[in-house]
Amino acid sequence: MGKHAGQFKSLFDQPKERMMPAERVKMRHAREIFRLKYSGVATRDIARRLGFAPSTVREMLKRGEAAGIAWPFPPEMNDEALETALYANRRSKRGYRRHEEPDWLIKGGEKVYH
Numbered sequence: 001m002g003k004h005a006g007q008f009k010s011l012f013d014q015p016k017e018r019m020m021p022a023e024r025v026k027m028r029h030a031r032e033i034f035r036l037k038y039s040g041v042a043t044r045d046i047a048r049r050l051g052f053a054p055s056t057v058r059e060m061l062k063r064g065e066a067a068g069i070a071w072p073f074p075p076e077m078n079d080e081a082l083e084t085a086l087y088a089n090r091r092s093k094r095g096y097r098r099h100e101e102p103d104w105l106i107k108g109g110e111k112v113y114h
Contacts, residue, residue: 025052025060027079030086033060038071060086 025033029050036046043061047054064070067085069077077085 024083024087025056027082030060030064030082031073033057034064034069034071034073037061063087 029052032050033046036049037043037057041049043057044054046052047057050057063086067088069082069085073082
């Protein structure tokens, strides 16, 4: 092992509660995922083409199936309607934190937890 081997920690070494919530897939990418999948492209190939993990592509397809979405989308399916359908079961919009923000107090220009 090199002399710097112990300096870097994997994200997987961190406790789950410290990891950031996953970002939502942009709707232009969601449309491309569905288009490619229904064109017969394998999930792994879709992930590689779009720069996502295969699990992200599978999750998006699973959300689409649960929402009853099939390619081609109806003409009235704009980005807002697509996002609402795909993320209907989420508790909040983008940026949702899994843990409540601590009760911070500002003292002398510093945030202090009280």
